[in-house]
Amino acid sequence: MSWEKWDRDHRPTSADKAARSTGADWVKRESDNLTQLHPGLKLNVSRSSAGHVVVHSIVVPKDNRSEGVGSHIMQHLTRHADAHGDTMALTPSKDFGGTVSRLKIFYGRHGFKPNTGRSRDLSISETMVREPKK
Numbered sequence: 001m002s003w004e005k006w007d008r009d010h011r012p013t014s015a016d017k018a019a020r021s022t023g024a025d026w027v028k029r030e031s032d033n034l035t036q037l038h039p040g041l042k043l044n045v046s047r048s049s050a051g052h053v054v055v056h057s058i059v060v061p062k063d064n065r066s067e068g069v070g071s072h073i074m075q076h077l078t079r080h081a082d083a084h085g086d087t088m089a090l091t092p093s094k095d096f097g098g099t100v101s102r103l104k105i106f107y108g109r110h111g112f113k114p115n116t117g118r119s120r121d122l123s124i125s126e127t128m129v130r131e132p133k134k
Contacts, residue, residue: 026080027053034076038069045077048089050123053081055090059097074110082133089115089126104128 031045040061048054055077060069081088090112092103104114112128115121121129 026084030076030080034073038064038073040064041069041073043073048124051086052124052129053077053086053088054126055088057093057096062097065097070106071110074107078110078130081130085132087121087124087132088112088130089124090128091126092128 025047027045027047031043035041035043038060040063042057042059044056044058046054046056058070058073078088080086090107092098092100092107094100094103098106107128107130110130111133112130115124115127115129
């Protein structure tokens with residue numbers, strides 16, 4: 001199955017939005033879906049106590065790097081975050097094989113901005129943040 005078809009089958013629905021308001025959450029479900037679609041993927045995403053979606057790690061198997069898997073994962077997660085009005089946060093780390101500077105550029109392409117300066121969200125300890133698109 002192509003990623004495009006899989007994405008069409010896993011788009012956020014109005015039922016997903018209603019579930020969010022009742023306490024059910026898309027974060028675990030979609031993390032599980034993505035790890036099933038991409039065997040060997042290590043994905044750690046959770047919701048913080050403040051309600052933000054935190055991407056702790058995305059580790060794509062070495063054999064699958066540079067194939068767009070990381071971009072597909074970020075597009076899928078950001079689409080769901082936008083649909084649910086969720087802010088996302090993360091801290092780029094070299095712990096899993098990338099360089100921090102390359103990761104900042106990668107996450108920047110997906111709408112993340114530095115969480116610094118006057119616009120810093122003090123409820124978020126991560127160094128990059130992405131507000132939901134409307």
